[in-house]
Amino acid sequence: MLRFVLRRCGLALPSLFGLLVITFLMIRLVPSDPAAAMAGDDATPQQIALLRHQYGFDRPIWEQFGVYLGKIARFDLGESAFSHRPIALDIAQRLPATLELIVVSLLLSVGIGVPLGVFAALRYNQGADYLLRIVSVLGVAVAAFWLAIMLQLLFSMQLGWLPLRGELAEATAPPARVTGSILLDSVIDGRWDALVDALRHLVLPAVTLAFGSLASIVRFTRAGVLETLQNDFVFYERAMGYRRSRLIWLYVLRNSVTATVTQIGLLFGSLIAGGVVVEAIFDWPGIGSYTVQAILTGDRQVMLAVTLLIGAIYAAVNIVTDVVHGLIDPRLLDRP
Amino acid sequence: MSAVPPLSRRRFGVLTGGSLLASGMRAQAAEPNTFVSGFGLPANLDPHQVFDVPMQALMLNAYDNLYRYEGDPPRIVPWLAQSHSVSADGLTWEFNLRPGIRFHDGSEMTADDAVYSFRRMLALAMAPAAAFLPILKPDKVTAPGKLTVRFELNSVYAPFFAAIPCVSIVNPRQIRANEKNGDWGRTWLASNTAASGAYRIDPASYRPLEQLDLEIFDGHFMGWKDNTRPVSKIANRPTQETSTRILALLNGSLDCTDTNLPADQVDRINASKIAYVQKDVVMRTFIIRMNNTRPPFDNLNARRCFAHAFDYMGFINDILDGYATRDPYPMPNTLWGCPKDAKGYDFDMAKARTYMAKAMAEGAPMKRPIEFHVQSENEQCVQSAQLFQSNLAEIGVNLKIVGDIWSNLTRLARKPETTPDMWVHWVSTYFVDPENWVGQMYDSRFHGTWKASSYYTNAKVDALLRRARGTISQDARAPLYEAAIRQIMQDCPDIWIYNSMQLQGLNRRVKGRRFCTVGQGQEIRWITLAT
Numbered sequence: 001m002l003r004f005v006l007r008r009c010g011l012a013l014p015s016l017f018g019l020l021v022i023t024f025l026m027i028r029l030v031p032s033d034p035a036a037a038m039a040g041d042d043a044t045p046q047q048i049a050l051l052r053h054q055y056g057f058d059r060p061i062w063e064q065f066g067v068y069l070g071k072i073a074r075f076d077l078g079e080s081a082f083s084h085r086p087i088a089l090d091i092a093q094r095l096p097a098t099l100e101l102i103v104v105s106l107l108l109s110v111g112i113g114v115p116l117g118v119f120a121a122l123r124y125n126q127g128a129d130y131l132l133r134i135v136s137v138l139g140v141a142v143a144a145f146w147l148a149i150m151l152q153l154l155f156s157m158q159l160g161w162l163p164l165r166g167e168l169a170e171a172t173a174p175p176a177r178v179t180g181s182i183l184l185d186s187v188i189d190g191r192w193d194a195l196v197d198a199l200r201h202l203v204l205p206a207v208t209l210a211f212g213s214l215a216s217i218v219r220f221t222r223a224g225v226l227e228t229l230q231n232d233f234v235f236y237e238r239a240m241g242y243r244r245s246r247l248i249w250l251y252v253l254r255n256s257v258t259a260t261v262t263q264i265g266l267l268f269g270s271l272i273a274g275g276v277v278v279e280a281i282f283d284w285p286g287i288g289s290y291t292v293q294a295i296l297t298g299d300r301q302v303m304l305a306v307t308l309l310i311g312a313i314y315a316a317v318n319i320v321t322d323v324v325h326g327l328i329d330p331r332l333l334d335r336p
Numbered sequence: 337m338s339a340v341p342p343l344s345r346r347r348f349g350v351l352t353g354g355s356l357l358a359s360g361m362r363a364q365a366a367e368p369n370t371f372v373s374g375f376g377l378p379a380n381l382d383p384h385q386v387f388d389v390p391m392q393a394l395m396l397n398a399y400d401n402l403y404r405y406e407g408d409p410p411r412i413v414p415w416l417a418q419s420h421s422v423s424a425d426g427l428t429w430e431f432n433l434r435p436g437i438r439f440h441d442g443s444e445m446t447a448d449d450a451v452y453s454f455r456r457m458l459a460l461a462m463a464p465a466a467a468f469l470p471i472l473k474p475d476k477v478t479a480p481g482k483l484t485v486r487f488e489l490n491s492v493y494a495p496f497f498a499a500i501p502c503v504s505i506v507n508p509r510q511i512r513a514n515e516k517n518g519d520w521g522r523t524w525l526a527s528n529t530a531a532s533g534a535y536r537i538d539p540a541s542y543r544p545l546e547q548l549d550l551e552i553f554d555g556h557f558m559g560w561k562d563n564t565r566p567v568s569k570i571a572n573r574p575t576q577e578t579s580t581r582i583l584a585l586l587n588g589s590l591d592c593t594d595t596n597l598p599a600d601q602v603d604r605i606n607a608s609k610i611a612y613v614q615k616d617v618v619m620r621t622f623i624i625r626m627n628n629t630r631p632p633f634d635n636l637n638a639r640r641c642f643a644h645a646f647d648y649m650g651f652i653n654d655i656l657d658g659y660a661t662r663d664p665y666p667m668p669n670t671l672w673g674c675p676k677d678a679k680g681y682d683f684d685m686a687k688a689r690t691y692m693a694k695a696m697a698e699g700a701p702m703k704r705p706i707e708f709h710v711q712s713e714n715e716q717c718v719q720s721a722q723l724f725q726s727n728l729a730e731i732g733v734n735l736k737i738v739g740d741i742w743s744n745l746t747r748l749a750r751k752p753e754t755t756p757d758m759w760v761h762w763v764s765t766y767f768v769d770p771e772n773w774v775g776q777m778y779d780s781r782f783h784g785t786w787k788a789s790s791y792y793t794n795a796k797v798d799a800l801l802r803r804a805r806g807t808i809s810q811d812a813r814a815p816l817y818e819a820a821i822r823q824i825m826q827d828c829p830d831i832w833i834y835n836s837m838q839l840q841g842l843n844r845r846v847k848g849r850r851f852c853t854v855g856q857g858q859e860i861r862w863i864t865l866a867t
Contacts, residue, residue: 033743033747036743036746036747036750037743038462039461039462039463043462043463043466043785044466044469044782044784044785045750045784045785046469047461047462047465047466047469048750050461051461051462079523082379083379083380083526083544083545084379084380084382084385084522084523084526085380085523085526085527085544086523089527090544093543094543149579152579152580152583153583156583156587157583157586157587160587163589164580164583164584164587164589165575165580165584165589166573170367170370170372170571170573170589171367280576280577281576281577281579281580282580283546283573283575283576283577283580285543285546285547289545289546289576293545295741296713296741296742296743297379297741297742297743298741298743298744298747
C-alpha cells in the first residue's frame with residue numbers, strides 16, 4: 001500500500017510542476033498590470049513604473065520564473081498586489097473555511113446520495129425511482145445561486161430558523177484558532193456553544209453546495225447497483241440464502257461504487273469551483289471570494305498561488321481516490 | 337475580451353422570492369451597542385498604500401489627519417492641527433498641532449510624527465501620494481517646533497490644502513519596530529494599526545475585505561462630549577452579493593449597507609419596520625469617456641453627435657428611478673468654479689443626425705464599429721452602454737459593448753493607442769477641489785492616468801488650469817476654472833451624465849448620523865444606536 005501511495009505521489013509531482021509552468025505562462029496572457037494594481041487608481045505612470053522596477057515585473061519572463069520557482073521551493077507564495085499581504089497568510093485564513101464547507105457538503109452528498117442511489121436501483125422503474133430521477137435532474141439543473149437565495153428566504157427570513165450569512169454569529173466568540181476550521185477548533189477548545197452556532201451557519205451553504213453533487217452521486221450509485229444486480233454472484237448468493245440487507249449493502253454495493261468513488265473525486269474539484277458562488281451569497285469566508293477578487297483586480301501572484309494550491313488539493317484527492325479504489329478492489333494496488 | 341454577461345439573475349431571484357416573503361420577515365437580534373457595517377473594506381489597512389472610498393471610511397474612524405472634511409456641503413476643518421498659515425508666495429505652509437494628542441499606544445503625537453507620516457507616504461509612492469509627488473520632496477517636510485509641521489513646495493499648488501485630509505498621521509514608533517529591509521513597515525501596517533483615531537482597529541479580527549472590528553478609543557483627542565452614547569464597537573461585515581445585503585438589512589443583522597443599493601429596492605426597504613434608505617447627494621460624477629485621439633472621436637462634430645445621442649433623462653428617470661441629478665458639467669455642479677449658466681448637451685436625435693452628417697462630410701468614420709468598454713460586474717455601467725447602443729442604432733452607429741474589468745481598463749487607459757474608443761466610470765471625491773475633477777481630467781500633463789483617458793488637448797485649457805493651480809485665492813481661481821470648463825464643454829471631449837445620489841440602507845436604530853461626501857457619511861463617532 002505504501003509503495004502504491006508513494007508511486008502515486010511521485011506521479012503527481014511532475015503534473016504539479018507542469019501546472020506551475022503552464023499557469024505562470026498563461027497568467028502572463030491575462031490583460032492586467034500588477035504594478036498598476038499595486039499603485040492604486042490615482043497613480044501616475046511614473047509611480048507605476050517605479051513599482052514595476054521595484055518588484056521586478058520589468059525583468060525577462062524566464063528570470064521572473066526563476067525567482068518565482070525559488071520562492072515556491074521555500075514555500076513563499078509571494079505578496080498580493082491588491083492587499084500587499086503575504087499570500088500564504090491570506091490563504092491560511094481562508095482555506096480551512098472552504099475545506100470545511102466542501103467536506104461537509106461531500107459528506108452530506110455521499111451520506112444521503114449513496115443510500116438513495118441503492119434505494120432507487122432496488123425500486124427500479126417504480127414510483128420512488130421515478131421520483132429520485134426527477135430529483136437528480138433537478139439537482140443538476142437548478143442553479144446554485146437560485147437555490148441559495150430561496151433557502152435564505154425560507155429558512156432565514158421567513159422561518160428565522162437558520163442564520164443568513166457568515167460562519168459565526170456576532171455574539172459568539174470564536175474558539176481559539178488551532179486548525180482554522182471553526183468546527184474542529186470548537187471541539188478542540190471544548191466550545192460547544194460555538195460548535196452549535198457554527199453548525200447552524202454551515203447548514204444552508206452546505207446544503208446548497210451538496211444538492212448538485214448529491215444528484216450526481218445518486219445517479220452513479222443507481223447505475224452501478226443496477227449493473228451489479230445482474231451479475232451471477234448475486235443470483236448465487238441469493239440462492240444460497242444470504243440475508244438481503246447483507247447482500248445489498250456489503251457485496252452488491254462494494255462491487256458497484258467504483259464509478260461512484262471516481263465521481264466523488266471529480267466532484268471535489270467541481271465543489272471548489274461551485275463554492276465560489278455559494279461563498280459569495282452566504283458571505284462564507286473561504287478562498288472563492290479571494291480568488292474572484294484576484295481575478296477582478298488582476299492580482300497575478302494570487303491567481304498563480306490559488307491555481308497551484310487547488311492543483312495540489314486536486315492531486316491529493318486523486319491519490320486518496322486511487323487508495324480507496326485499491327481498498328475496494330485490492331487487485332488495483334498491484335497495477336503499475 | 338468577454339461579451340456582456342446577462343443581467344443580474346441573482347437579483348431577479350431575490351425580487352421574485354422576496355416580494356412573496358418580505359411581509360413575514362423576522363428580525364434578528366442586533367448587539368446592543370455594536371454597529372454592524374456592511375460598507376466595503378479597503379484592500380488593506382495601510383492608509384498610505386490604499387486610497388479609495390472604503391479607505392476614506394476607515395481613515396475617518398481609525399486615523400486622524402491634520403485637517404478633515406466635515407458636513408454637507410463639505411467644509412475643511414481643523415482636526416489634529418488647530419491652525420495653519422501659508423506664506424505670501426504660496427510655497428510654505430505651516431500647520432500647528434494641538435497639544436496633548438495621544439496615539440492608541442499612549443504615546444504623545446508631535447510634529448515629528450506628522451513629518452514621518454508625510455515622508456512615508458511620499459516614499460511608498462502609492463495612491464494617496466499622487467497629489468503630492470510632483471510638488472513636495474520628502475526633505476521639504478520638516479518640524480521647526482515640537483508642534484509645528486512645515487511644508488516647502490517646489491511650486492505653488494493651490495489644491496495642496498484641499499488634499500491635506502488625504503494623508504493620515506501614523507505612529508512611527510510602532511511602524512519602525514516592525515520594519516523589514518527598509519520597507520517603511522509596509523507589510524506590517526497592511527494588517528495592523530498605528531493610529532490615533534476615534535476607534536481602535538483590532539488586528540486579530542482582520543480578514544481582508546471580509547471582516548474588521550474596531551473598539552472605541554476613550555482617549556481620543558476630540559473627546560466624546562458631542563456624543564454621550566457613542567457606538568462602542570464597529571463590526572465591519574461587508575456583503576458580497578446585493579441580494580444578501582438587502583436581506584441582512586431587512587432582518588436586522590446589518591446596521592448599514594454600502595451606498596450603491598439598487599434603486600428598485602428603495603420602496604421595499606422603506607416599507608419595512610427595521611430599515612430605511614438614506615438618500616444623499618454626493619460629489620460623484622458619471623462620465624462616458626471618448627478617446628479623442630482615435631477617429632471618429634478626433635472630430636468635434638462626431639463627439640457632439642455622440643453627446644446628443646445619449647438619453648440622459650431616460651437613464652436617470654427610468655433606469656435610476658430618478659436617484660441622480662443631471663449634471664452636464666465635467667465636475668459636480670455643486671462645487672465652486674462651475675459655470676452654472678453654461679448649457680450642456682441634451683438628448684436630441686435631430687441634432688445628433690445633423691452633427692453626424694457634418695462629421696461624415698469631414699471624413700469621420702462614423703459607420704465603423706465603436707467599442708464601448710464596461711465593467712462587467714457593474715450593472716449600471718452595462719445599462720448605460722445598452723441604452724446608448726439602442727440610441728445610437730437609430731442613427732446607424734454600431735456600438736459594440738465589451739465586458740471588461742476595472743484593473744484592465746485603467747491599464748488600457750495608460751496609452752492613447754490602447755485606450756478604448758469609449759468607456760464609462762465615476763469620479764469620486766478624493767479631495768474637494770475642481771482639481772480632483774476638471775484639473776486632473778483635462779490638463780494634458782495628466783495624460784497616462786485613467787482620469788485623463790480622453791486624451792483631450794487644448795493649450796488654452798492647459799494654461800487656464802495651470803494658472804488656477806498656481807493661484808492661492810479661491811476667488812481668483814473660480815473664474816479660471818469657469819473659463820476652462822466653458823472651453824472644455826465647447827470641445828466636448830466626453831459625455832457628462834449625472835452627479836450621484838447615494839442610496840444607503842440604514843437600520844432604524846441608527847441615530848445621529850452626519851453626512852459628508854468625503855467618506856460617504858461613514859464617520860461613526862456621531863452615531864448612537866437606539867435601544
